[in-house]
Amino acid sequence: MAKHSKEVQTLQHLVLFSLLLAIVVIGLGAYTRLTHAGLGCPDWPTCYGLIDVPQTSEQIATAKQAFPQSPVEPSKAWNEMIHRYFAGSLGLLIAAIVLFSIKLRFSKNTKINYPILLPLFILLVVVFQAALGMWTVTLKLMPIVVMAHLLGGFTTLCLLFLLYLRIKAKGVHAKGANLVDSQLKKYRRYALLGISILTVQIALGGWTSSNYAAMSCVELPICQGDWLANLTFEQSFDLIPPSKESYEFGHLAHNERVTIHVSHRLGAIITSTFLAWLAIMVFIKARNYSIKTAAMTLLVLLIIQISLGVSNVWFSLPLKVAVAHNIVAACLMLSLIALTYKLKNNSKEAL
Template sequence: MPHSTERRLQWLKRLTLAGTVLTALVILVGAWTRLVDAGLGCPDWPGCYGRLLVPDNEYAALRHPDVPLEPFKAWVEMAHRYVASFLGLIVLSVVALGWSLRKRPGFPGKVSIALLIVILLQGAFGAFTVTLKLWPQVVTLHLLGGLSVLMLFFWLHLRIRLSLTSRTSFPINHISTSTSDASSPKTINVLWVIGVSALVLQLALGGWVTSNYAGIACQGFPTCNTQWWPEMDISEGFHLTQTVGPNYLHGQLHADARTAIHMMHRFGALLLGIVLLALWWRYRTAASVGRALMLVLIAYFVQVALGIANVLLWLPLWLALLHTAGAVALTLSMEWAFWCWKRQPSQQSIEVNDLKAAQVTFTHCSK
């Protein structure tokens, strides 16, 4: 490998790892912003009362006399925007560094372009979150977009790290160009489709819970408001064409609708647990995949415990933030498990010339 190419890949490896960590931080800062009711701390976008820094009360009153300035909430909202903007610069750096390598066999150029597109959409969702006054549909999509950025950054990091490992661990002429991932392509099976779909559904339900302020709509666990099947208004709780215009801070739905959202989130957690257990049972004897799925199960059970604690303790700020961190950990662990399964070489697909490449892939996933 030419020295300049290797150096670029090394920088991309560092940047994508930094991007993964920073994305997780942005998600947590976003959750903090929402939990302290600072989502509308600045009534405009991208500035705050028309400034890049939070202005004083006098200037804010002239700019938006209908929205009194609350300095703490405004600074929280702007802190979220500053960190997110820095994340955007990292994405641009990744795309720029990888542009000259985009046609190189095995380089994940399409993933980096997808990352750029998603981060631009995230910026748009960030603007709509403010201008549409926390419309639940946009808030939920903004959360899912943040998790998508996280997954793309992590996947890009894994691909680049594997590219470096496979090219520096042994001479390049030992690897056929058709096996840059060091394993034969695998067709996605039904169990993985169900597992990923169940996780996405549960993440979306979690976003819908928080955007509609339904976290403590149910008191008590395992019952809800002392009932196993409480009064619920499912049609109103999942009415996706809510009116655009009202201020959705603290939510607009009535109690039964919020109860329905909360209960569906509980049922989604149960469904996800069953699917994850099935996945683990199916691959428990496959060394690296089984260990990765065990990590997923640990993250899942910790997340369930955090969810229960949030209900019983009435959603304290620190615990709600931990629940968001748990969603991040669950997402990354599931992606890691899928990576390990996707890269697990089968004996039938390993050719003599690709044996060392397959060994590198297995070692890479087992670390």
């Protein structure tokens, strides 16, 4: 039993570390995108055919000969490769989690059914995420691929967090421990709706970023000038764009970028209003301290995220603020998942 307990702790630590690493990867992905380093390496998974970045004069000369249309920019190339190193490390950790989960699930010493399908699904998501990373380079930052890559990173993070919550509950034999008052159960449905709304808003943020529309509106609360006359939805959300040699720095006209930006802002208003209402109502009605804390955490992160969004416009998209906007969005989603998890009856078997 002592050996089994140690294995459970190892699995918990692996998932927790992977969870933290996934947040770092999301931050590095945002940093790479915002420093225009998405094409810092014109090939994948190597960089100009190397496992690092061309540094010597001979390596740079060879890189220029092999990729004449992509001059070597070491700072951008390093940003891209560091992101790949961390993403690759996360993939290896998730593979280790799958192996540990299989070992625990079929161990003769355990009477608890530890999750197995969820780790396997996370591994499949990571494999597809790697393919999206490759297509991001080979398709020259096509907006739909860049947005999908962003959503894939968020999906990986959220699934790891869900796995952590389930393993933690199983580890302490917490079956049925999170039963909540019947009057709060209806708010679980609202929390699930909130996850859907926040997912759409994150996708809008990814579409805004991948189409370089973040600074298409430079005034608050909505946009400068006659912004209503600039709105055009005809091509602003076309998922398959016209063929281009590269989509770096965007391919849409100003009016289309304004439309995307305004849509993201309106989505932010809807999302913020709904999540604020949910957090406040749950906090007022809950008698459980843990649920109250989760609701308050959600509200605090929401306020921080709104402040960062406003700062992005007010201060013309500072790099640190823009990266923080991505990371806090991830934390906001995790806090909403945590609240949803606490609001549900925890008596079902893990997948």
